[in-house]
Amino acid sequence: MSLEGPGSGDGKRQLLLFKVTDAAGRAKNLDELFRSVHEYLNELMKNISICIILYDAKKESLNLVYPANVNEKSSFSPWWRTLASYLIKEGKPLIATTELISRFAHEKAEALPAVLLGTPLRVKDKVMGVMCLFNYHDASTYSDEDLEMLKFVADQIAIAIERKQMEDALRESKEKYLSLMNDAIGSLSSGIIILDDHFRVVWVNHAIEEFFGIERDAIIGMDKRRLIKEKIKYIFEEPEKFERVVLSTYDNNTYIEQFECHVLPGVNRRERFLEHWSTPIRTGVFAGGRIEHYHDITARKRIEQRLAAQEKNLSLVFDNLLDGILIVDYDGRILKYNSVLAAMFEVEPEEMIGRNILELVAPESRDAVREILKDVRAGRGGHPGTYRVINRSGREFWVEWLGTDMIYEGRHVNLVSIRDITRRRYMEKELKEASEFLENVIDNIPDTITIKDSKHRLVMVNKAYCEITGLKKEEVIGKTVYRDKDEEVFQTKRVVNIPERTYTDRAGKRHYVSVKKAPLVNEAGEITHVLTISHDITGLKEAEKELEAKNKELEQFTYTVSHDLRAPLLTIQGFIHLLREDLKRNEQDKVDKELKYIEDAAKKMEKLLNDTLQLSRIGRVMNPPEEVPFGEIINEALEQTRQQIESSGVKITVADDFPVVHVDRMRIVEVLVNLITNSIKYMGDQPHPEIFIGYRKDDDEVVFFVRDNGIGIDRSQHEKVFELFYKLDSNTNGTGAGLAIVKKIIEVHGGRVWIESELGQGCTVCFTLPVAG
Numbered sequence: 001m002s003l004e005g006p007g008s009g010d011g012k013r014q015l016l017l018f019k020v021t022d023a024a025g026r027a028k029n030l031d032e033l034f035r036s037v038h039e040y041l042n043e044l045m046k047n048i049s050i051c052i053i054l055y056d057a058k059k060e061s062l063n064l065v066y067p068a069n070v071n072e073k074s075s076f077s078p079w080w081r082t083l084a085s086y087l088i089k090e091g092k093p094l095i096a097t098t099e100l101i102s103r104f105a106h107e108k109a110e111a112l113p114a115v116l117l118g119t120p121l122r123v124k125d126k127v128m129g130v131m132c133l134f135n136y137h138d139a140s141t142y143s144d145e146d147l148e149m150l151k152f153v154a155d156q157i158a159i160a161i162e163r164k165q166m167e168d169a170l171r172e173s174k175e176k177y178l179s180l181m182n183d184a185i186g187s188l189s190s191g192i193i194i195l196d197d198h199f200r201v202v203w204v205n206h207a208i209e210e211f212f213g214i215e216r217d218a219i220i221g222m223d224k225r226r227l228i229k230e231k232i233k234y235i236f237e238e239p240e241k242f243e244r245v246v247l248s249t250y251d252n253n254t255y256i257e258q259f260e261c262h263v264l265p266g267v268n269r270r271e272r273f274l275e276h277w278s279t280p281i282r283t284g285v286f287a288g289g290r291i292e293h294y295h296d297i298t299a300r301k302r303i304e305q306r307l308a309a310q311e312k313n314l315s316l317v318f319d320n321l322l323d324g325i326l327i328v329d330y331d332g333r334i335l336k337y338n339s340v341l342a343a344m345f346e347v348e349p350e351e352m353i354g355r356n357i358l359e360l361v362a363p364e365s366r367d368a369v370r371e372i373l374k375d376v377r378a379g380r381g382g383h384p385g386t387y388r389v390i391n392r393s394g395r396e397f398w399v400e401w402l403g404t405d406m407i408y409e410g411r412h413v414n415l416v417s418i419r420d421i422t423r424r425r426y427m428e429k430e431l432k433e434a435s436e437f438l439e440n441v442i443d444n445i446p447d448t449i450t451i452k453d454s455k456h457r458l459v460m461v462n463k464a465y466c467e468i469t470g471l472k473k474e475e476v477i478g479k480t481v482y483r484d485k486d487e488e489v490f491q492t493k494r495v496v497n498i499p500e501r502t503y504t505d506r507a508g509k510r511h512y513v514s515v516k517k518a519p520l521v522n523e524a525g526e527i528t529h530v531l532t533i534s535h536d537i538t539g540l541k542e543a544e545k546e547l548e549a550k551n552k553e554l555e556q557f558t559y560t561v562s563h564d565l566r567a568p569l570l571t572i573q574g575f576i577h578l579l580r581e582d583l584k585r586n587e588q589d590k591v592d593k594e595l596k597y598i599e600d601a602a603k604k605m606e607k608l609l610n611d612t613l614q615l616s617r618i619g620r621v622m623n624p625p626e627e628v629p630f631g632e633i634i635n636e637a638l639e640q641t642r643q644q645i646e647s648s649g650v651k652i653t654v655a656d657d658f659p660v661v662h663v664d665r666m667r668i669v670e671v672l673v674n675l676i677t678n679s680i681k682y683m684g685d686q687p688h689p690e691i692f693i694g695y696r697k698d699d700d701e702v703v704f705f706v707r708d709n710g711i712g713i714d715r716s717q718h719e720k721v722f723e724l725f726y727k728l729d730s731n732t733n734g735t736g737a738g739l740a741i742v743k744k745i746i747e748v749h750g751g752r753v754w755i756e757s758e759l760g761q762g763c764t765v766c767f768t769l770p771v772a773g
Contacts, residue, residue: 013149016044018258020153024160025256025279033160034066037153045146047135049113052121052157053084054129065129079104083118084130091127093119093147097139114139119150121158124189128158159190159293167284190295191274194281197288199224199250211294213269225250235269237262246276246292253280253290260297273301324418327408332356332373335413344399344420345391362390376403376414386421397422448513448534451520454490456482459529470506489517489530500537512541572598623664625749627772630658630704633665634693637672641680648680648689655694659702660772667745668769672706674742675765679708682763686710702771705756707764718755742767 019040027033038050052066062084082104087094096116113134121129131154135141191207200223204216212235219227228246233239242261249257256279265271278292324341328334334352342349345360352359357373358366368387390396403416442449443463451460457480461473469476485496498515505511513534520529575594582590634654638645645652661668676691683689692707713721722743746753746767757763 012044013145016040016149017152017156020156021258021277022256024156024163025277027160027164030065030161030164033157033164037157038066041133041153045133045141047137048133048141049135051080051132052129053080053132054121054161055084055088055127057127062129083116083132087118087120087130088127091120091122093117093151095142095144095147111136115141117142117146117150119147119154121154121161123155123158123162128161131157163291190293192294193224193292194286195224195289195292196286199290201227202286202289207296208294211263211269211272211274211296213266235263235266237264246278249278249290253288255280260301272296272298322419324420326357326416326418328357328373328414328416330377330412330414332358334360335408341418344397344418346393346395360391362392362394365389372401372403372416373414376405376416398425446536448532450532452481452486452530452532454528456480456486468505485515485517486530486532489519490527493519493527495519501534511536511538513537623666625662625664625770627660627662628665630661630695630769633661633663633668634658634672636665636669637676640669640673641676644677644680648683650680650683650689650691652676653690653692655692658695662770662772663749664745667748671742671745671767674739675706678739678765679706679710679763682710683708684711701768703766703768705764705766707762709762711763712759712761713755713757713763714759715757718757721755722753739765 020037023033023036023040027036034050034052041048041050050066051064054063054065055061056063062081064080079101083096083101086104094117096118098112098114101112101116113136115138116132116134118130118132120127121131131150133142133146133150189207191211192203192205193201193208194203196202200221201219202221204219206216208214209216212232214231225247228243233243236242238261245257245259249255256277258275258277261274261276263269263272263274273296275295275297276292277295278290281287281289281291319338319340321338321340324344325336325338326334326341327336334355334357337352339349342351347360358369361369365388368389372387386398386400388396388398398421400419400421401416402419403414406413406415408415439462445462446464448465448468449460449462450458450465453459457478458476459478461476466473466476485498489496496517498517501513501515503511503513514537515532515534518531518533519527520531522528575597579591579594579598582594631654638652638654672693679691680689686709688709690709693705694707695702695704697703722739742765743753746769749769751768751770753765753767755763756766
């Protein structure tokens, strides 16, 4: 609507409606009324034209009574007739642009309006014609508010047309006039009371009966002053005011009166709001009297009440929001702000109205505020922005600004929402630090930890999980990994323990893990996630296997020791019995021989016990490991076995460039002494005995070996020779503990030992040791 000046819309419309109502009462004829209405509308809306077309239902004809172009009625072209017929047929108002108007023009029109506002002239259900406003220049001229205003003007014009028609008829004859009142006025939606020059009631219509809850036959002929004082005034909310205002018009019947009144509910009447409009009757049968109109404005008042309530509620909401709200114009002047913002910036509730928004903050924060307003006006204010501001008292705090463009009191302004997020930022910082600390703790737990949501999507994994899978956190977060046991937790709401599960890592190593799955619940007790912790028990499993092997070995050791120690004991026991008998018979030669057997058996038992003790100490009594060239260890072993080598005539060959090993030097010398001694012992009848000490590389592993060309070992004996006190040839010297001791020393160093041999083709004893570097 083309209104100008702040807050002018409602006031100018009210003035217009008052003037139209006044003109409808005072105009001598319809043409004068139409010109006055045209003049008043032009005061309110610029560059408009008006036309009024009356419709004769009996003749089904249209008559242009006030031209759209005041110069000539010849401008009334056929398309106007088509449009008027359409409005009369539809019975409702219309805003039409050139595009719609052109549809009514069957022939090419020289010039069509840019926009048209049209409404039927209606009195109750009777359409009397059409009233149209139009503009040839601006298609955005009219709004829905203008349409509502035009409907009111049209109603007044329709009433005036009807009233003028009635006055014309009354002038012709009183009977015809009364007949017209019965036929027309009685059916009007507005209540009408006609008073004669003594202010007696000469006519009321049915609407008055409905509005006041009284029968019209009971009040026709009564003095209206008395009727108001005794009866009518009491149906209104403000009876004394109603009496005073209406009786004043009787005392001075020269002016038009208009006011609103509130009818209270009662017998035969319901609550409603009425607009009283009355004017003197200057001509006709009842000249000197007065005509009173009561227009039902209940619907309008209900809307106004709702709007007032909404405005009150909005004000309450505005002042009780948690955020500070600020309305500023495009020049940065503050138009309105709420109490939250006042407290935030430490200003009084009305102190900053009309002042610039920059005065709210310290100078160092003003550039930030300018950027905020710039973003809002550029249409970028829909997303929150975070800024550090300092208010006028020097308090520094963080705020989140969200702005938008809006219309306030008829002009474009900026609405800015400001939230103090200082505490939130501190909490976010603390939460971030706590989260990072917790993540750091979880990442340093060797167990793998994962958390999945109800859709089995990974929402958290720790460092151990990434190291095992070889994936980065960002590569797995959000991925769906379904496990039956996860679903079991969601369904049963219980912890699920999986004592043992296996998997193979990227290096191909098999791992054993124990798994625990636990539900994570929210404040409502609903399961939202499943926590899975997998603890690697591979070391435990290996320890169990090692313990099992040790127990087996101990069992075998115990059996072997008890068996091999029993033999010399039995020998001693047997010869002691013979010794007693020979001593009785004083047979000295036999006594000496039997004592020799007992001595040999005791020495053998001592040797078995010493070897057993030595084997048990391996792994418990060790020297600190050191890095030593393996060639030096070979030299020490050859030095310790030099006498045996020389007496046996064995040729010793040693390879070159041995690596450096990280070992218990004395124990590895003991290994080589045992292996060299065994090779010499089992040479057999070899005419050219040889021993070769060397090493080789099998893939990435260094294998040391002692090779001879003796009798060899059958494949079936390759494992048994490492058992305690096992001997290939029972007639050889020694207890058979040598290779068992070798095996134990090598395994304590983390290595392994094995036989490569065929019977009659020599023997190679291979073993591995930790190589330095």
